[in-house]
Amino acid sequence: MAPNPRAQKNHDALFPGHVSRLAVTDPELIETFDNFAFDEVLAHSSLDARTRLMVQLASMIACQALGEYRVMLGAALAVGVTPVEIKEIVYQAVPYAGMSKVFDFIHTTNEALTVRGVELPLPDQSTTTPETRMDKGIAVQKAIIGDAMVEKLYASAPADEMHIQRWLSANCFGDHYTRTGLDIPTRELLTFSMLVSLGGCDPQVKGHVAANLHVGNGRAKLIDVLTQLLPFIGYPRTLNGLRAVDEVAPA
Numbered sequence: 001m002a003p004n005p006r007a008q009k010n011h012d013a014l015f016p017g018h019v020s021r022l023a024v025t026d027p028e029l030i031e032t033f034d035n036f037a038f039d040e041v042l043a044h045s046s047l048d049a050r051t052r053l054m055v056q057l058a059s060m061i062a063c064q065a066l067g068e069y070r071v072m073l074g075a076a077l078a079v080g081v082t083p084v085e086i087k088e089i090v091y092q093a094v095p096y097a098g099m100s101k102v103f104d105f106i107h108t109t110n111e112a113l114t115v116r117g118v119e120l121p122l123p124d125q126s127t128t129t130p131e132t133r134m135d136k137g138i139a140v141q142k143a144i145i146g147d148a149m150v151e152k153l154y155a156s157a158p159a160d161e162m163h164i165q166r167w168l169s170a171n172c173f174g175d176h177y178t179r180t181g182l183d184i185p186t187r188e189l190l191t192f193s194m195l196v197s198l199g200g201c202d203p204q205v206k207g208h209v210a211a212n213l214h215v216g217n218g219r220a221k222l223i224d225v226l227t228q229l230l231p232f233i234g235y236p237r238t239l240n241g242l243r244a245v246d247e248v249a250p251a
Contacts, residue, residue, distance in 0.1 A: 003034035010038040014075040037231035044227050049079040052228050054089055058190040059229050061093045061105050062197035069105060073112050083118045088125065088181040089190060095172040096194045125181040128174055137174020144184065144211050188212045189225055196226065196241040197233050205241060209248040219249040
């Protein structure tokens with residue numbers, strides 16, 4: 001029992017020389033999964049390999065799939081995702097998944113890079129200071145979700161919740177989206193992938209479907225991302241993501 005030739009070829013390209021223990025202990029499952037994930041699903045993608053691996057890594061952080069992340073991290077580096085880009089994916093996860101969920105992924109990433117001879121810390125990617133993070137954060141927030149939406153968020157926030165709105169601008173957007181290393185459209189795809197994979201974030205998923213459209217990631221690309229995540233996050237969260245896409249950007 002083994003994956004079909006196309007699935008095996010695609011798998012070997014990502015994981016050269018890797019022998020899965022599950023292929024020995026659970027050959028039926030691995031045959032079914034590899035044929036699906038590395039043949040059928042890949043055949044329905046227009047994403048380049050680098051983008052596909054980046055959104056999958058972001059999703060695995062949100063899912064807390066540390067073992068799978070470790071394996072896919074090697075594949076991502078093999079297809080040309082740079083150490084800076086890998087670190088930026090991990091950092092981007094902090095405001096969405098929270099440090100408690102990202103902590104182990106930071107260490108796993110550092111270990112993987114160190115083994116490959118990458119010197120840490122990597123060059124700084126921050127473009128803000130404590131004095132500029134708020135203004136720059138609001139600017140990039142407006143560029144992503146629109147001036148009217150940002151103004152609506154501030155106008156509708158109760159006084160005792162206003163600090164959260166300020167932090168959303170200064171921390172989530174000012175500290176993270178203003179960083180170099182990844183462009184804004186890529187960061188939005190990562191955020192969409194993480195929110196779908198977290199589950200229970202339906203309003204935020206819809207908001208970031210709209211944000212993706214605003215920065216140039218259309219319906220087809222969002223569906224492609226969901227298609228590439230499906231084998232790793234399952235059907236319920238994928239279908240919830242598709243519903244958000246359909247509601248915000250109907251066919």
